[in-house]
Amino acid sequence: MARSSPRLSLFLRGIPEGCRLCMRGSKLVIFLTGVCPEGCFYCPISPSRMGRRLVFADEERVEKLSEILEEADAIGAEGASFTGGEPLLEPRRIEVVSRMLKDVYGDEFHIHLYTGGSLLSRSMLRWLSRLVDEVRVHPRSRAQWEHVVRLAEYRGLEGLDVSLGVEVPVIPGRGDELVYWIRRLDSVGVDFVNLNELEWAPHTATRLREMGFRLGDHGAVEGSWEEAVRVLGEVASSTRRIMVHYCSSLYKDRVQLRMRNYRKALRSRRGYEVEEVEGLVAFLEPGRPPIGFEDYCSIDLSRCWPCIGVEGCIVEAYPSRSRLPRVSVRCRGSG
Ligand code: SF4
Structure with missing residues (x-):
């Protein structure tokens, strides 16, 4: 059967x-x-x-x-x-x-x-x-x-x-x-x-x-x-x-x-990262957002710009050695 x-x-x-x-x-x-x-x-x-x-x-x-x-x-x-x-x-x-x-x-x-x-x-x-x-x-x-x-x-x-x-x-x-x-x-x-x-x-x-x-x-x-x-x-x-x-x-x-x-995120996450159930790691990237962030940034730039260089971005990425590809970036302050 x-x-x-x-x-x-x-x-x-x-x-x-x-x-x-x-x-x-x-x-x-x-x-x-x-x-x-x-x-x-x-x-x-x-x-x-x-x-x-x-x-x-x-x-x-x-x-x-x-x-x-x-x-x-x-x-x-x-x-x-x-x-x-x-x-x-x-x-x-x-x-x-x-x-x-x-x-x-x-x-x-x-x-x-x-x-x-x-x-x-x-x-x-x-x-x-x-x-x-x-x-x-x-x-x-x-x-x-x-x-x-x-x-x-x-x-x-x-x-x-x-x-x-x-x-x-x-x-x-x-x-x-x-x-x-x-x-x-x-x-x-x-x-x-x-x-x-x-x-x-x-x-x-x-x-x-x-x-x-x-x-x-x-x-x-x-x-x-x-x-x-x-x-x-x-x-x-x-x-x-x-x-x-x-x-x-x-x-x-x-x-x-x-x-x-998920196994890799759990075992290889760095001290400043958290693992997510989708098998990603999330971390705060202080200062300026990463180059090319517009491709995967989840929010409207007009809301994002004031945060740049102040609080940084929350990045979600695959748990590869290079933490690439990145999946999303959002302003810390925007929730
Ligand atoms: S061509 Fe691709 S799918 Fe076909 S046998 Fe080779 S690796 Fe496998």
């Missing part, structure tokens, strides 16, 4: 361990490269990261390994995910970072890896089984789904100790394909299928509209949720053990990201 919260998340039988930690905001997201050969039309990677060999821990740019540990400590991480781009293009980074995290936080520190799948050979899966706990493949064609089936059979034959699942967006109108493949994956022992709401971003909006999709609230494409509900209903009685988990864009924003920011 599938259970749900309205337009947040939906699951059948259970959710993968990697997602459970994500829900608590305790999963560190390690972006290992912005390079990926797959070229999916809905790829959410921002243009500033796309195609570049950059590393981020959550939203923090990483240039030294120690910065990954700093971010893990800042959110009180219980696990990490390797994402990109295509992380398998950076096997050395996978090896070094996973060994470091397991050395520092212990073997129970849960690591999952996302991959487009084209580079995931049998030998690569064997190698990964010694480094990470969970592998999530993103198949997009019949051949790639078949490849996951063969990998699952190989994992079973070899007894590899790694959880194997699939992670794909639910594209409106393509639910029948998903039903077919979920049943097939269930029959070969794949552990889970993660279904994501199809999302849009400023850099994908035009293309998605041209393809006939309607763009909805919270970065979601309309129809994805309804298609997912139908898919879960159809596979509920025709599969035996596979977990199927649907995650909406609203859920990612309102729960996962907010929880992670």
Whole structure:
């Protein structure tokens, strides 16, 4: 029986361990490269990261390994995910970072890896089984789904100790394909299928509209949720053990990201800051308002000007190292 919260998340039988930690905001997201050969039309990677060999821990740019540990400590991480781009293009980074995290936080520190799948050979899966706990493949064609089936059979034959699942967006109108493949994956022992709401971003909006999709609230494409509900209903009685988990864009924003920011705000707030339930920190910035404050100042400048240089501004910001981006600025005296 599938259970749900309205337009947040939906699951059948259970959710993968990697997602459970994500829900608590305790999963560190390690972006290992912005390079990926797959070229999916809905790829959410921002243009500033796309195609570049950059590393981020959550939203923090990483240039030294120690910065990954700093971010893990800042959110009180219980696990990490390797994402990109295509992380398998950076096997050395996978090896070094996973060994470091397991050395520092212990073997129970849960690591999952996302991959487009084209580079995931049998030998690569064997190698990964010694480094990470969970592998999530993103198949997009019949051949790639078949490849996951063969990998699952190989994992079973070899007894590899790694959880194997699939992670794909639910594209409106393509639910029948998903039903077919979920049943097939269930029959070969794949552990889970993660279904994501199809999302849009400023850099994908035009293309998605041209393809006939309607763009909805919270970065979601309309129809994805309804298609997912139908898919879960159809596979509920025709599969035996596979977990199927649907995650909406609203859920990612309102729960996962907010929880992670809140944890970070609580653990990293400075003496003069207070944390807010939205996962922001608020602080008084004395003197002149920050450059560019007009962009996010919440009040009428004619009311604001008398306060400048006298009492300063109350700033709300994300709890990043730089306290950027800032979300709002208001005059202390204006309430
Ligand atoms: S496989 Fe993932 S990272 Fe690569 S293009 Fe597709 S959505 Fe983007």
